[in-house]
Amino acid sequence: MAQTAASMIRQSANHVEIVVHVDETLGDGERKALVDNLVNTVGIESAEFCPLRWHLMLVQYDRDQINSREVLGHVHAHNVHAELIGPV
DSSP: OOOOHHHHHHHHHHEEEEEEEEOSOOOHHHHHHHHHHHHTSTTEEEEEEETTEEEEEEEEEETTTOOHHHHHHHHHTTTOOEEEEEEO
16 A cells, blocks of 8 residues: 655654664674664664664664663663764
Protein backbone atom coordinates (compact mmCIF):
# COMPACT_ATOMS: atom_id res chain seq x y z
CA MET A 1 0.00 0.00 0.00
CA ALA A 2 1.49 3.34 -1.04
CA GLN A 3 2.09 5.97 1.60
CA THR A 4 0.88 9.51 1.03
CA ALA A 5 3.45 12.29 0.90
CA ALA A 6 2.08 13.76 4.13
CA SER A 7 2.47 10.48 6.03
CA MET A 8 6.02 10.02 4.70
CA ILE A 9 6.97 13.53 5.85
CA ARG A 10 5.35 12.93 9.26
CA GLN A 11 7.18 9.60 9.62
CA SER A 12 10.59 11.02 8.68
CA ALA A 13 10.07 13.99 11.01
CA ASN A 14 9.72 11.55 13.93
CA HIS A 15 12.79 9.50 13.05
CA VAL A 16 16.13 10.75 14.32
CA GLU A 17 19.62 9.34 13.87
CA ILE A 18 22.24 10.03 16.53
CA VAL A 19 25.91 9.22 16.97
CA VAL A 20 26.98 7.53 20.20
CA HIS A 21 30.67 7.49 21.16
CA VAL A 22 31.60 4.23 22.95
CA ASP A 23 34.55 4.66 25.31
CA GLU A 24 35.57 1.00 25.64
CA THR A 25 37.11 -1.16 22.96
CA LEU A 26 34.48 -3.83 22.38
CA GLY A 27 35.06 -7.14 20.66
CA ASP A 28 32.88 -8.46 17.85
CA GLY A 29 30.62 -10.39 20.22
CA GLU A 30 30.17 -7.44 22.57
CA ARG A 31 29.30 -5.11 19.69
CA LYS A 32 26.80 -7.62 18.30
CA ALA A 33 25.18 -8.10 21.72
CA LEU A 34 24.85 -4.35 22.19
CA VAL A 35 23.36 -3.84 18.72
CA ASP A 36 20.95 -6.76 19.22
CA ASN A 37 19.85 -5.31 22.56
CA LEU A 38 19.24 -1.89 21.07
CA VAL A 39 17.31 -3.02 17.99
CA ASN A 40 15.05 -5.10 20.21
CA THR A 41 14.11 -1.98 22.18
CA VAL A 42 10.75 -0.38 21.42
CA GLY A 43 11.28 2.79 19.40
CA ILE A 44 14.79 2.00 18.16
CA GLU A 45 14.72 1.33 14.42
CA SER A 46 18.37 0.46 13.83
CA ALA A 47 21.78 0.47 15.46
CA GLU A 48 25.16 -0.18 13.90
CA PHE A 49 28.81 0.49 14.53
CA CYS A 50 30.74 2.42 11.90
CA PRO A 51 33.15 0.10 10.06
CA LEU A 52 36.77 0.90 10.93
CA ARG A 53 35.53 3.35 13.59
CA TRP A 54 34.27 0.81 16.10
CA HIS A 55 33.96 3.47 18.81
CA LEU A 56 31.13 5.21 16.91
CA MET A 57 27.60 3.85 16.75
CA LEU A 58 24.72 5.17 14.65
CA VAL A 59 21.30 4.71 16.22
CA GLN A 60 18.05 5.57 14.46
CA TYR A 61 14.95 5.86 16.60
CA ASP A 62 11.38 7.16 16.64
CA ARG A 63 11.31 10.16 18.94
CA ASP A 64 7.59 9.63 19.59
CA GLN A 65 8.49 6.37 21.36
CA ILE A 66 11.91 7.00 22.92
CA ASN A 67 14.34 9.89 23.37
CA SER A 68 18.11 10.18 23.03
CA ARG A 69 18.75 10.00 26.79
CA GLU A 70 16.78 6.74 26.97
CA VAL A 71 18.81 5.36 24.05
CA LEU A 72 22.00 6.26 25.92
CA GLY A 73 20.55 4.65 29.05
CA HIS A 74 20.13 1.37 27.16
CA VAL A 75 23.79 1.54 26.13
CA HIS A 76 24.84 2.22 29.73
CA ALA A 77 22.63 -0.66 30.95
CA HIS A 78 24.89 -2.91 28.88
CA ASN A 79 27.79 -1.83 31.13
CA VAL A 80 29.28 0.33 28.37
CA HIS A 81 30.51 3.86 28.97
CA ALA A 82 29.34 6.13 26.17
CA GLU A 83 28.33 9.70 25.33
CA LEU A 84 25.93 11.24 22.87
CA ILE A 85 27.76 13.13 20.16
CA GLY A 86 24.63 14.43 18.48
CA PRO A 87 22.34 14.01 15.50
CA VAL A 88 23.63 12.97 12.11
